[in-house]
Amino acid sequence: MKQIFGLIPAAGVGARMRADRPKQYLSLGSSTLLERSVQCLLADVRVARVFIVVAPEDCIAATLALPARCEILAAGGATRAESVRNGLRVVHGIAGRDDWILVHDAARPCLEPVELAALIDEGGLDEHGGLLATPLSDTVKREHQGRVAQTVERAGLWRAQTPQFFRIDTLRRALERSANATTATDEAAAVEMLGLHPRLIAGSPSNIKVTTAGDLRLAEAILKQQGRW
Ligand code: CTP
Numbered sequence: 284m285k286q287i288f289g290l291i292p293a294a295g296v297g298a299r300m301r302a303d304r305p306k307q308y309l310s311l312g313s314s315t316l317l318e319r320s321v322q323c324l325l326a327d328v329r330v331a332r333v334f335i336v337v338a339p340e341d342c343i344a345a346t347l348a349l350p351a352r353c354e355i356l357a358a359g360g361a362t363r364a365e366s367v368r369n370g371l372r373v374v375h376g377i378a379g380r381d382d383w384i385l386v387h388d389a390a391r392p393c394l395e396p397v398e399l400a401a402l403i404d405e406g407g408l409d410e411h412g413g414l415l416a417t418p419l420s421d422t423v424k425r426e427h428q429g430r431v432a433q434t435v436e437r438a439g440l441w442r443a444q445t446p447q448f449f450r451i452d453t454l455r456r457a458l459e460r461s462a463n464a465t466t467a468t469d470e471a472a473a474v475e476m477l478g479l480h481p482r483l484i485a486g487s488p489s490n491i492k493v494t495t496a497g498d499l500r501l502a503e504a505i506l507k508q509q510g511r512w
């Protein structure tokens with residue numbers, strides 16, 4: 284029986300948020316973004332444990348009231364990819380051959396249980412793994428010097444979200460191999476470099492990544508609408 288682990292990169296500084304602390308530690312109602320994102324993964328009973336990767340100098344994570352099934356790893360790196368790679372080295376050391384990993388941003392606190400369940404159900408059946416994503420609905424323009432250079436064909440374009448779900452062995456191999464690639468901005472991109480094609484699983488536009496102060500207000504509205512404020 285395979286085990287499922289969670290890995291939450293939370294070693295960023297949140298520069299675009301311009302707050303007095305890294306954005307994962309900002310409050311959304313009674314909990315921080317990080318606590319909410321952790322709870323989102325643990326909401327599915329199939330998730331055995333969640334590992335949180337924080338910066339080596341972080342002294343806030345340890346003060347949070349995190350659930351028992353959580354472990355903090357002071358293994359953050361200079362980039363998100365590096366933080367995930369470092370965290371995965373630890374998880375790989377304790378996981379079994381057939382175990383799987385869900386990688387989820389600390390900055391996505393609005394993930395709903397039904398989306399996570401769909402990812403685990405559908406992605407977990409696929410040897411290539413999978414990720415939550417939403418099809419683009421806006422018309423897309425390519426810019427050159429402030430003007431439209433081209434209207435990009437929208438059909439078939441998706442916005443990648445997290446969680447992303449892979450066999451730990453596969454993701455480990457992908458991240459070690461893509462260590463010097465600057466184009467791998469999510470786990471799926473690293474896995475694609477192995478020649479694999481992760482499954483796109485339709486998520487919800489409400490699973491936003493909180494980046495700016497405006498997103499914080501949007502996340503509040505979403506959580507209230509979900510009855511989770
Ligand atoms: N992250 C990380 N290690 C880094 C950079 C980012 O673990 N060196 C994490 C963030 O903490 C966040 C997730 O990756 O949970 C997504 O990154 P992003 O939204 O870009 O967060 P920040 O990098 O903190 O924000 P900014 O880019 O505005 O500085």
Ligand code: MG
Binds near residue numbers: 295
């Ligand atoms: Mg960033």
